Amino acid sequence: EITKEQRALIKAILDAYNRHQIPQDVTKKLLQEQYSAEENFLLLTEVATSQVQVLVEFTKNIPGFLSLDREDQIALLKGSAVEAMFLRSAQVLSKKMPSGHIEVLEERIRKSGMSEEFMTPMFNFYKSIGELHMTQEEQAILTTITILTPDRPYVKSHEAVERLQETMLEVLRKLCVLQHPQEPQYFARLLGRLTELRTLHHYHAEMLTSWKTNDHKFTPLLCEIWDVQ
Numbered sequence: 001e002i003t004k005e006q007r008a009l010i011k012a013i014l015d016a017y018n019r020h021q022i023p024q025d026v027t028k029k030l031l032q033e034q035y036s037a038e039e040n041f042l043l044l045t046e047v048a049t050s051q052v053q054v055l056v057e058f059t060k061n062i063p064g065f066l067s068l069d070r071e072d073q074i075a076l077l078k079g080s081a082v083e084a085m086f087l088r089s090a091q092v093l094s095k096k097m098p099s100g101h102i103e104v105l106e107e108r109i110r111k112s113g114m115s116e117e118f119m120t121p122m123f124n125f126y127k128s129i130g131e132l133h134m135t136q137e138e139q140a141i142l143t144t145i146t147i148l149t150p151d152r153p154y155v156k157s158h159e160a161v162e163r164l165q166e167t168m169l170e171v172l173r174k175l176c177v178l179q180h181p182q183e184p185q186y187f188a189r190l191l192g193r194l195t196e197l198r199t200l201h202h203y204h205a206e207m208l209t210s211w212k213t214n215d216h217k218f219t220p221l222l223c224e225i226w227d228v229q
């Protein structure tokens with residue numbers, strides 16, 4: 001069913017996914033620092049900045065990514081960062097073992113000066129990801145598929161990206177059949193989450209604008225990747 005090449009692909013992606021994580025000293029702060037809207041926003045900004053750095057390193061390990069046009073690599077990273085971070089924070093929030101981060105992270109996101117209208121769709125998404133009980137491989141490959149989305153702004157060689165994404169979609173389809181035999185619709189449900197991610201991405205652009213109008217500051221890396229300021 002899964003070919004030797006596809007197994008190697010899964011291993012490469014999973015190794016990269018597990019190797020590149022936010023350093024403990026950054027995530028530990030989420031547990032330590034006191035609560036206030038300002039402090040929460042600052043902490044989330046620090047964690048998001050660290051997550052973007054992790055994302056850049058992870059992306060370099062996606063087979064075929066570095067052979068894409070250089071400008072397309074940047075366009076894919078800029079276009080997928082928010083969605084990859086929604087996926088990553090969703091996986092953290094839906095973890096079973098209480099890493100302590102879960103309640104704290106949720107609390108800090110809820111009290112970071114974000115307007116109410118984004119909370120509902122965001123936490124519905126977090127809940128829907130939690131209900132899927134994705135395996136590590138599925139999480140890593142779904143993140144890869146999100147990054148390899150061909151129709152991001154400014155992507156020139158659409159076909160080259162599409163070919164890479166299709167390879168990963170086929171791997172994910174086979175994995176879902178193998179790992180969720182009792183749920184024939186599981187693969188379709190995972191792809192449905194990608195659609196929800198696009199909607200959240202639009203909400204996020206408005207979140208940034210409202211944070212900016214309330215004079216919230218971002219780091220240079222976030223400003224660059226999100227084209228703010």
Ligand SMILES: CC(C)c1onc(-c2c(Cl)cccc2Cl)c1COc1ccc(-c2ccc3c(C(=O)O)csc3c2)cc1
Pocket residue numbers: 021022027030041044045047048051081082085086088089092101105109112218222
């Ligand atoms: C600039 C900032 C205010 C912001 O703007 N939009 C969003 C934002 C929000 Cl509020 C929600 C979803 C996406 C984004 Cl970009 C954010 C915060 O983004 C985050 C990015 C990443 C994590 C995140 C990742 C991994 C882990 C791990 C782990 O790996 O062990 C343990 S704790 C944790 C925390 C949280 C928040």
